[in-house]
Amino acid sequence: xxxxxxxxxxxxxxxxxxxxxxxxxxxxxxxxxxxxxxxxxxxxxxxxxxxxxxxxxxxxxxxxxxxxxxxxxxxxxxxxxxxxxxxxxxxxxxxxxxxxxxxxxxxxxxxxxxxxxxxxxxxxxxxxxxxxxxxxxxxxxxxxxxxxxxxxxxxxxxxxxxxxxxxxxxxxxxxxxxxxxxxxxxxxxxxxxxxxxxxxxxxxxxxxxxxxxxxxxxxxxxxxxxxxxxxxxxxxxxxxxxxxxxxxxxxxxxxxxxxxxxxxxxxxxxxxxxxxxxxxxxxxxxxxxxxxxxxxxxxxxxxxxxxxxxxxxxxxxxxxxxxxxxxxxxxxxxxxxxxxxxxxxxxxxxxxxxxxxxxxxxxxxxxxxxxxxxxxxxxxxxxxxxxxxxxxxxxxxxxxxxxxxxxxxxxxxxxxxxxxxxxxxxxx
Numbered sequence: 001x002x003x004x005x006x007x008x009x010x011x012x013x014x015x016x017x018x019x020x021x022x023x024x025x026x027x028x029x030x031x032x033x034x035x036x037x038x039x040x041x042x043x044x045x046x047x048x049x050x051x052x053x054x055x056x057x058x059x060x061x062x063x064x065x066x067x068x069x070x071x072x073x074x075x076x077x078x079x080x081x082x083x084x085x086x087x088x089x090x091x092x093x094x095x096x097x098x099x100x101x102x103x104x105x106x107x108x109x110x111x112x113x114x115x116x117x118x119x120x121x122x123x124x125x126x127x128x129x130x131x132x133x134x135x136x137x138x139x140x141x142x143x144x145x146x147x148x149x150x151x152x153x154x155x156x157x158x159x160x161x162x163x164x165x166x167x168x169x170x171x172x173x174x175x176x177x178x179x180x181x182x183x184x185x186x187x188x189x190x191x192x193x194x195x196x197x198x199x200x201x202x203x204x205x206x207x208x209x210x211x212x213x214x215x216x217x218x219x220x221x222x223x224x225x226x227x228x229x230x231x232x233x234x235x236x237x238x239x240x241x242x243x244x245x246x247x248x249x250x251x252x253x254x255x256x257x258x259x260x261x262x263x264x265x266x267x268x269x270x271x272x273x274x275x276x277x278x279x280x281x282x283x284x285x286x287x288x289x290x291x292x293x294x295x296x297x298x299x300x301x302x303x304x305x306x307x308x309x310x311x312x313x314x315x316x317x318x319x320x321x322x323x324x325x326x327x328x329x330x331x332x333x334x335x336x337x338x339x340x341x342x343x344x345x346x347x348x349x350x351x352x353x354x355x356x357x358x359x360x361x362x363x364x365x366x367x368x369x370x371x372x373x374x375x376x377x378x379x380x381x382x383x384x385x386x387x388x389x390x391x392x393x394x395x396x397x398x399x400x401x402x403x404x405x406x407x408x409x410x411x412x413x414x415x416x417x418x419x420x421x422x423x424x425x426x427x428x
Contacts, residue, residue, distance in 0.1 A: 002029065004025065004032055008032060013032075013038060016121040017036070017039070018038070018039045018068075018119060018121075019033060019038050019039065019040050019041070020040075020072075021041070021042070021043060021046075021052065022040050022055050022060065023047055023052050023055045024053060025060075027059070030059060030063045033060075034063050034064050034065050038065070039066045039068060039118065039119025039120060040055075040060055040065055040066070040067045040119055041068055041069075041070040042057055042068065042069050042070065042089060043070045043072040043076075044069075044085055044089050044092055045076075045077045045085055046071070046077050049076050049077065054092055054096055057092070057103065058093050058097060058102050061103070061107070066116075066119040067111055067115060067119060068112070068115060068116030068117075068118075068119035069082065069085050069108075069111045069112045069116060071085055079168075081167075081168045082112060082168065083162075083167055083168045084167075085112070086111070086163055087108075089103065089111060090103050090163055104159075105156070105159040105162070105164065108163050109159050109162055109163055113127055113128070114127040134176075134177045134178065135175055135177060136175065136177060137174075137175050138171050138173065138175075139171070139173040139174075140162070140166060140170050140171055141170050141171075141172050142165075142166060142170065146167070147161060147165045147166060147170070171185075172184055172185050216278070217271075217273060217278040217279065217281055217304060217339060218278075218304060218306075218324060220339060221281070221304055221324060221326055224326070224338070225326070226327045226329070227302075227304075227325070228324065228325055234382060234383075235382065235384075235385070235391050235395045236382045236398075236416075237381050237395070237398045237399065237402060237413075237414070238379060238380040238381070238412065238413045239378065239379050239402060239407055239411070239412055240377070240410055240413070241367065241376070241378055241379045241407075241410075242377075242410075244377040244379075246406055247367055247406065247407070248352065248367060250405055251354055251356075251365065255404075256356045256358060257356055257357040258354050258355070258356050259355040259357060259362075261352070261354050261355075262352075262354075263289040263290075263350075263353075264287060264288060264289060264351040265286075265287040265289055265348075265349075265350055265351075266284060266285070266287070266348070266349050266350075266351055267284070267285040267287075267346075267348050268285075268349075269282070269344055269345070269346055270282050270344065270346075270347065270418045271283070271335075271339055271341030271343075271344060272344075272345065272418075273341055273342050279304060279305050279306045280304075280418055281302060281303070281305075281335075281341070282302065282305065283301075283328055283332055283335055284299075284300070286301065300327065300328035300329070301325060301326070301327060302327070302328045302335070303323060303324070303325055304323065304324040304326075306324075345418060345421055345422065345425075346372060347370070347373075347417055347418065347421055349368045349370050349371055349417075350371065351366050351367070351368050351369075352367040352368075353365070353367075358397065358401050361383065361394060361397060362383065362384075363381055363382065363383045363394075363397075363398065363401060364381070364382040364383070365379070365405075366378075366380040366381075366382070367380075368417075373424065375421070375424070378413075378417075379402065379407065381398045381402055383397075383398060399412070
């Protein structure tokens with residue numbers, strides 16, 4: 001469900017709402033916003049910097065919405081210059097519509113003042129200079145070279161000058177609610193010199209933090225949110241399958257207690273790093289395959305597979321340690337630029353997965369067909385635990401489980417797929 005119908009469904013619009021950005025709204029959603037008297041905050045610099053898109057401001061204004069102008073935060077704007085935002089608002093509407101008369105200067109200035117106050121549901125308090133409202137005003141020196149010459153033939157020429165020529169540095173005085181905050185470009189309520197010194201101190205701390213974080217893939221994964229630590233140990237054993245159908249048939253014959261069965265098409269991109277202690281970061285696109293081999297759903301995940309290996313345990317299974325899972329809510333290109341891997345490896349496979357109970361313990365059985373690179377079929381048996389002793393016990397049971405699936409002549413492979421592929425590629 002799109003955002004606006006979803007928000008409406010939960011009765012959020014019964015409150016006084018200011019909707020930020022509204023870059024991806026259609027005509028019906030604009031009408032919904034208007035019907036519920038929702039104000040809109042248009043933030044052109046932020047939308048451009050983040051490549052979010054361009055809000056259909058002209059359409060929203062045409063529908064009667066109150067659209068104000070904002071800067072968003074410093075992380076996506078930098079200078080927080082309202083005059084720049086007003087100018088961009090007017091220019092973007094003209095450029096995207098192909099009509100130079102779209103969103104004229106008086107309307108752009110109104111969006112930053114009167115209409116902006118209406119969007120904030122504060123139109124009865126501020127937004128215009130009139131008796132009974134707060135004295136919120138700025139004084140502007142328009143005698144600078146960039147503001148010259150000044151044409152006076154048209155009464156509305158002053159709007160064009162303010163929107164297209166004036167800069168934030170032209171503001172000389174600021175009053176909020178009748179109190180002067182700046183006079184003749186001198187701040188009255190803060191010590192600008194001390195503030196800049198303090199800001200530099202914080203900047204150095206942030207730089208040091210980011211430099212340290214850049215050296216840790218785990219820290220960077222946690223920083224973008226959603227990362228959770230999975231089990232400390234994952235027992236896994238795999239063997240090459242010459243006849244996958246025999247294993248599938250045995251599972252389908254109810255020889256084991258099957259809890260559920262799934263079919264996936266998995267596209268994995270592994271990031272490796274110059275420091276092997278960082279481990280591998282896997283970006284996975286999981287396509288769930290339903291009836292008639294149709295895709296029934298897609299899931300995107302990041303998995304950081306730590307480098308620490310506790311070694312082989314009985315049954316020649318691989319004991320993995322340190323796995324962190326996070327939802328992949330950004331594009332692969334974003335993660336590539338963010339994590340800066342030294343190498344990428346692509347693995348594509350079809351996976352038939354069964355979750356079973358065997359001797360009262362839960363195991364996952366995967367029958368994998370490796371399509372890219374084309375390495376044939378593998379049987380993989382996995383189980384999860386937080387205990388080293390339990391992991392050792394499960395590794396023995398996993399080996400027994402493989403034999404009961406009718407495979408007794410294949411040696412177990414104690415490697416992850418990324419290790420198998422890398423060894424094939426390097427010939428080692």
